[in-house]
Amino acid sequence: xxxxxxxxxxxxxxxxxxxxxxxxxxxxxxxxxxxxxxxxxxxxxxxxxxxxxxxxxxxxxxxxxxxxxxxxxxxxxxxxxxxxxxxxxxxxxxxxxxxxxxxxxxxxxxxxxxxxxxxxxxxxxxxxxxxxxxxxxxxxxxxxxxxxxxxxxxxxxxxxxxxxxxxxxxxxxxxxxxxxxxxxxxxxxxxxxxxxxxxxxxxxxxxxxxxxxxxxxxxxxxxxxxxxxxxxxxxxxxxxxxxxxxxxxxxxxxxxxxxxxxxxxxxxxxxxxxxxxxxxxxxxxxxxxxxxxxxxxxxxxxxxxxxxxxxxxxxxxxxxxxxxxxxxxxxxxxxxxxxxxxxxxxxxxxxxxxxxxxxxxxxxxxxxxxxxxxxxxxxxxxxxxxxxxxxxxxxxxxx
Ligand code: NDP
Numbered sequence: 001x002x003x004x005x006x007x008x009x010x011x012x013x014x015x016x017x018x019x020x021x022x023x024x025x026x027x028x029x030x031x032x033x034x035x036x037x038x039x040x041x042x043x044x045x046x047x048x049x050x051x052x053x054x055x056x057x058x059x060x061x062x063x064x065x066x067x068x069x070x071x072x073x074x075x076x077x078x079x080x081x082x083x084x085x086x087x088x089x090x091x092x093x094x095x096x097x098x099x100x101x102x103x104x105x106x107x108x109x110x111x112x113x114x115x116x117x118x119x120x121x122x123x124x125x126x127x128x129x130x131x132x133x134x135x136x137x138x139x140x141x142x143x144x145x146x147x148x149x150x151x152x153x154x155x156x157x158x159x160x161x162x163x164x165x166x167x168x169x170x171x172x173x174x175x176x177x178x179x180x181x182x183x184x185x186x187x188x189x190x191x192x193x194x195x196x197x198x199x200x201x202x203x204x205x206x207x208x209x210x211x212x213x214x215x216x217x218x219x220x221x222x223x224x225x226x227x228x229x230x231x232x233x234x235x236x237x238x239x240x241x242x243x244x245x246x247x248x249x250x251x252x253x254x255x256x257x258x259x260x261x262x263x264x265x266x267x268x269x270x271x272x273x274x275x276x277x278x279x280x281x282x283x284x285x286x287x288x289x290x291x292x293x294x295x296x297x298x299x300x301x302x303x304x305x306x307x308x309x310x311x312x313x314x315x316x317x318x319x320x321x322x323x324x325x326x327x328x329x330x331x332x333x334x335x336x337x338x339x340x341x342x343x344x345x346x347x348x349x350x351x352x353x354x355x356x357x358x359x360x361x362x363x364x365x366x367x368x369x370x371x372x373x374x375x376x377x378x379x380x381x382x383x384x385x386x387x388x389x390x391x392x393x394x395x396x397x398x399x
Pocket of ligand 1: 033034039057058060080082343
């Protein structure tokens with residue numbers, strides 16, 4: 001029986017709220033707070049049964065968040081607002097000695113650069129306060145890191161090659177939209193790509209390495225090498241990795257539109273003066289693009305995300321592929337969400353459950369792969385994200 005405070009009422013926040021509400025034996029009291037309270041109220045009404053209280057909070061303002069935490073006294077804060085809010089919410093958790101978790105690592109507003117260093121720097125402070133911060137418990141990062149930990153624990157003596165493969169083969173019918181927060185998504189895609197090889201990071205021009213990869217139940221899709229944050233923690237926690245890469249699919253239309261937006265300067269995060277007011281072009285673009293949660297209605301097709309791993313077991317080379325497919329229309333029928341929000345929100349709820357039931361415990365700052373993957377892997381299917389595995393089959397990323 002525990003009290004949770006969810007911050008952020010977007011596509012992911014709605015899923016976390018629905019899923020926590022469906023597990024009352026753990027999440028006995030739930031508060032959903034966000035910048036725009038009406039969005040929290042709408043989600044609370046959709047969940048029904050007076051399960052969810054709501055509040056307004058500007059999580060950039062540490063004092064406001066401290067006040068809310070002091071009034072509500074949650075056992076855990078689940079941050080599903082934006083990466084910019086990670087540090088202010090961690091500060092509020094420290095001040096009130098409250099456990100913290102999130103699904104995306106901190107990035108400064110004025111630089112499109114995401115790194116764990118800012119959050120890892122809280123290690124000693126969280127330890128001294130006797131509380132836990134769990135970082136990156138969505139799907140990627142999140143489940144992909146737990147898949148890797150599960151593979152390393154059960155299938156290998158040493159893992160050498162890791163390829164995280166992320167496909168959204170869905171169709172939302174919109175001319176152009178992003179599946180999670182547009183500002184964060186576009187910052188991620190337009191920055192330089194990076195992968196780990198032989199003990200160092202290799203940087204590449206944005207979207208300059210790509211190839212077709214086969215995804216189960218979807219088929220072959222052009223996939224682009226991007227930098228993704230779990231590569232940073234996984235290469236640190238699994239030093240035997242000789243190479244670690246992250247691939248994501250994009251359709252030709254998406255890339256064409258993105259190129260045009262970039263060429264005309266609309267993806268820039270450098271402020272400009274517009275009619276006497278300073279605006280950030282990318283924030284303006286976000287304001288005219290569909291909100292991620294609004295894509296759910298009529299979205300068809302599936303996501304397919306997994307880890308393709310190669311290493312050594314009992315002196316023999318071994319390959320292992322573990323993945324989940326999630327159907328947009330099915331999860332819309334279940335809780336009115338699209339699959340990208342769903343695949344992020346379900347692991348966030350389950351990570352929270354792992355903490356609140358004491359299956360994952362400790363003081364300090366942790367990435368998900370540092371905990372035992374077994375209890376999480378045993379339950380994730382039951383909450384809507386079943387997984388599949390293939391052993392010693394040719395890895396499609398290598399073809
Ligand atoms: P949305 O844009 O749909 O929602 C973001 C929410 O955060 C909005 O409700 C917004 O409020 C709120 N918010 C923004 N700023 C503040 C603030 N200062 N104080 C309080 N609330 C604020 O994004 P998503 O739901 O798609 O994404 C949420 C998070 O999940 C992001 O950090 C994203 O990076 C992460 N994510 C992680 C994934 C993973 O697999 N690990 C995959 C997908 C997303 P308002 O409505 O007023 O704008």
